Amino acid sequence: MVKARYIMIGGFLGAGKTTAVLALARQLRADGKRAGLITNDQSFGLVDTAMLASHGFDVEEIGGGCFCCRFNSLLQASENLSRDARPDAFIAEPVGSCTDLRAAVSYPLRRIYGEDFEVAPLSVLVDPVRAERMLGLAPGRVFAPKVQYVYEKQLEEADAIVVNKVDLLDQARLDRLQSALASRYPQARLFAVSTRTCSGLEEWFAYVLTAAGGSQIAPEIDYETYAEGEALLGWLNCTVNLASKHEFDGNAFLRSLAARLRSAAKTGEIAHLKMTLSPDQGNDIAVLNLVRSDGAVEMSHRLQAPLESGQLILNLRAEDDPEQMWARTEAGLYATAAEFDAAANVEQHEFFRPAKPNPTHRMATV
Ligand SMILES: Nc1nc2c(ncn2[C@@H]2O[C@H](COP(=O)(O)OP(=O)(O)OP(=O)(O)O)[C@@H](O)[C@H]2O)c(=O)[nH]1
Ligand SMILES: [Mg+2]
Numbered sequence: 001m002v003k004a005r006y007i008m009i010g011g012f013l014g015a016g017k018t019t020a021v022l023a024l025a026r027q028l029r030a031d032g033k034r035a036g037l038i039t040n041d042q043s044f045g046l047v048d049t050a051m052l053a054s055h056g057f058d059v060e061e062i063g064g065g066c067f068c069c070r071f072n073s074l075l076q077a078s079e080n081l082s083r084d085a086r087p088d089a090f091i092a093e094p095v096g097s098c099t100d101l102r103a104a105v106s107y108p109l110r111r112i113y114g115e116d117f118e119v120a121p122l123s124v125l126v127d128p129v130r131a132e133r134m135l136g137l138a139p140g141r142v143f144a145p146k147v148q149y150v151y152e153k154q155l156e157e158a159d160a161i162v163v164n165k166v167d168l169l170d171q172a173r174l175d176r177l178q179s180a181l182a183s184r185y186p187q188a189r190l191f192a193v194s195t196r197t198c199s200g201l202e203e204w205f206a207y208v209l210t211a212a213g214g215s216q217i218a219p220e221i222d223y224e225t226y227a228e229g230e231a232l233l234g235w236l237n238c239t240v241n242l243a244s245k246h247e248f249d250g251n252a253f254l255r256s257l258a259a260r261l262r263s264a265a266k267t268g269e270i271a272h273l274k275m276t277l278s279p280d281q282g283n284d285i286a287v288l289n290l291v292r293s294d295g296a297v298e299m300s301h302r303l304q305a306p307l308e309s310g311q312l313i314l315n316l317r318a319e320d321d322p323e324q325m326w327a328r329t330e331a332g333l334y335a336t337a338a339e340f341d342a343a344a345n346v347e348q349h350e351f352f353r354p355a356k357p358n359p360t361h362r363m364a365t366v
Contacts, residue, residue, distance in 0.1 A: 143271075
């Protein structure tokens with residue numbers, strides 16, 4: 001029996017993990033291979049799941065906690081994906097505020113389930129603009145020191161650090177960032193890619209599809225500081241049904257809502273605001289992202305036609321008070337609905353600070 005490849009693509013919120021998962025899954029499909037995708041969040045109702053599923057891939061969503069703390073759900077997700085079609089590779093995206101994946105996921109998988117999976121090296125993606133600020137190479141808003149601790153731990157445990165979005169940097173900035181990463185995290189192999197323009201992907205994908213998993217000792221981690229850092233981030237997921245008597249422009253709706261949320265969030269740095277809008281008719285989807293408070297709102301997918309009704313999924317992660325995040329989101333939602341002469345019905349919403357991580361397994365060595 002050929003073992004399925006188990007590939008985990010980590011990295012901080014907004015680094016481009018889901019975009020990379022999609023690019024790798026497409027590559028596998030083009031090569032005649034099957035990919036099973038696994039998304040993960042502290043809660044349920046994920047933009048990432050909706051986005052990946054809209055491309056026709058099999059996706060399992062693990063909600064209610066990170067892979068480390070829901071290790072058995074991760075295995076269950078693999079089993080569910082295997083039931084219909086045995087994937088050649090599982091591609092899993094952990095929560096962007098999560099770390100200690102080497103000790104809590106990769107090594108337990110290798111030690112306990114080495115017969116079933118061939119575990120790939122751990123890739124950690126970075127957004128270069130965020131990384132320049134976090135590493136002190138450029139001015140700009142950064143997160144609190146305990147969030148920074150989580151960010152640094154992610155890089156410390158990486159087999160490969162993948163500088164993504166290189167289309168946003170000139171060569172001098174990229175060189176400076178790469179040399180800072182190489183000197184601070186000498187254990188990691190460095191890649192520079194753009195999942196948007198596809199530059200550098202071939203080399204990185206060849207690595208994740210063929211290289212053996214690393215065997216370095218997992219970095220030590222202070223779970224108190226990690227938990228406090230994660231809990232500084234507010235988390236909000238909501239699903240909303242939109243309906244109007246007239247057709248309205250769904251792309252403009254998302255842009256208008258994002259502008260309201262950004263201007264209302266004056267204090268806490270936005271880590272990632274993402275939304276999808278799926279019309280009730282057809283299978284089109286709009287996807288909007290904002291990955292820092294002073295960043296540009298981007299739409300990676302646009303609706304081709306106006307809609308009368310559809311489902312909006314909104315996920316917001318920011319260094320902010322979750323209750324206030326929800327109050328502002330609700331107000332922004334109703335104001336935007338009024339602007340577009342639509343009714344907004346909140347089907348599900350949750351806002352909270354992530355609970356202290358409590359991994360199912362922790363194995364510092366392979
Ligand atoms: N310019 C540029 N933008 C990119 C690239 N890759 C991803 N993005 C954008 O970065 C934003 C965030 O991408 P995602 O793939 O959702 O990031 P993520 O790491 O999965 O985010 P979380 O799941 O919230 O942690 C989106 O607007 C993407 O279109 C890239 O190579 N270049
Ligand atoms: Mg994602």
